[in-house]
Amino acid sequence: ISLLQKAVARAPQTPQYLADLALAPHFANRTPDALAVWQKSLALRPNDFHTLNQFATVLLNANLFQQAEPVFTKLLSLLPPNSPAAADFHNNLAVVTIQLDRFTDALSHCHKDLLANPQNVSALCNQGYVLRKLRRMNEAVASFRQALALNPNFLDAHSNLSAVLNDLQQFPQAEAEARSALALNPKYP
Numbered sequence: 787i788s789l790l791q792k793a794v795a796r797a798p799q800t801p802q803y804l805a806d807l808a809l810a811p812h813f814a815n816r817t818p819d820a821l822a823v824w825q826k827s828l829a830l831r832p833n834d835f836h837t838l839n840q841f842a843t844v845l846l847n848a849n850l851f852q853q854a855e856p857v858f859t860k861l862l863s864l865l866p867p868n869s870p871a872a873a874d875f876h877n878n879l880a881v882v883t884i885q886l887d888r889f890t891d892a893l894s895h896c897h898k899d900l901l902a903n904p905q906n907v908s909a910l911c912n913q914g915y916v917l918r919k920l921r922r923m924n925e926a927v928a929s930f931r932q933a934l935a936l937n938p939n940f941l942d943a944h945s946n947l948s949a950v951l952n953d954l955q956q957f958p959q960a961e962a963e964a965r966s967a968l969a970l971n972p973k974y975p
Contacts, residue, residue, distance in 0.1 A: 817844065821841070821848075824837060824841040825841075833860075835861065838860060838864075842854055842861060842878070843878075849885070851885040852886065854878075855886070858875050858882065862875050862876070862879075873898070873899045873900075873903045873906065876895040876899040876909075877909045879891075879892075880892045880893075880895035880896045880912045881912065884915065890920070892912070892916045893913065893917070893920065896912050896913035896916060900913065907933045910929050910936070911930065911940065911942050911946060914928075914950070917929055918946070923950055923953060926946075927954070930943045930946055930947035939970055941967055941970045941971055941974060944963045944966040944970065945963070945964070945967040945974065947963045948960045948963035948964040948966075948967060951963060
């Protein structure tokens, strides 16, 4: 930290130093302080990819979804549309829009992610969750099953598949999926 502080003191207009300096308060659970440093860095260079990425990730992890959305959208504008990095940001935007109860937007982000990375188990699980919220139960089941075909130990996919099967009144299958989730983590809610 002291080396970064010295670097910032020598070159206070260097957004990279400021962005990296923001990591210290972030890891010390001083998120507001970290966000202030990232905002200062972005004021110097608003399109600095490294800083935007750190800033968006911390906003997401701090459950500041409304603030995270425009930052992830800006990151996407700086990337080629079908790049692997763009796919990851679409997955993050799916999480953000799910939390904002904008399920149609979330589904669109899941689709964009899965176009670039069809084996992204997290995106498949997010897609299944959104499809359930949109009451498209059979598609949700298919999405969770596809995720489990790629990773049979994906706890959230088992748990969410159990919930959808329960909604469909397929109780034995729902119970089997719930047991699979509990076998992976007995403390799972």
